[in-house]
Amino acid sequence: MSDRIKEYTECSPSEGCPVEFTLDVIGGKWKGVILYHLIDGTKRFNEFRKICPNITQRMLTLQLRELENDGVVHREVYRQVPPKVEYSLTEFGETLKPLILQMKHWGETYKDRLLILSDQRRSQ
Template structure:
């Protein structure tokens, strides 16, 4: 990955969690590790291809740990790293703000 210089902390945080899916994946992994299928069912609307792509990016950022169990049938679990937990903790107030203002946000005009 290319090294990047940020103008502020918010710029850095948005770069790591940007996009529609990363915050939802973080939230789904908040309580316990999940297998790929469980994670896909937990994140409504995400395609398999997009979930794979997002998990790879999040693993590269150090947010998610991928544990492969060498057994039959093969088993892979995804969990949050300490870094991922810290980001999830930072997102909780944003989620609370969204809950509080959901009706207003839903009523906003869309393109």
């Protein structure tokens, strides 16, 4: 994260840097999905694999590590056999809830819009 700060301190707020900074943390295909599923509580790695079957194990690991490094996700490792690892939102990560839920709402609205447009095209 400290490397990113150097990149963003050189541009003025009018250039969209805060949006760019936010997207750098939560952007990408899977981070928003991961964060959405953490809203309702702690998840284990294999739970994510079941919830998101299209994400590879490697990509899931990378995305979770990035979210952890950004202070958004907490990783708890339990010393037991077999190993148990749980992921949850940090206090800072909790501040993303309204944003993630708004993204969900927007996505539902957009999906409905696409369905309506598709139906209109078929009826023409």
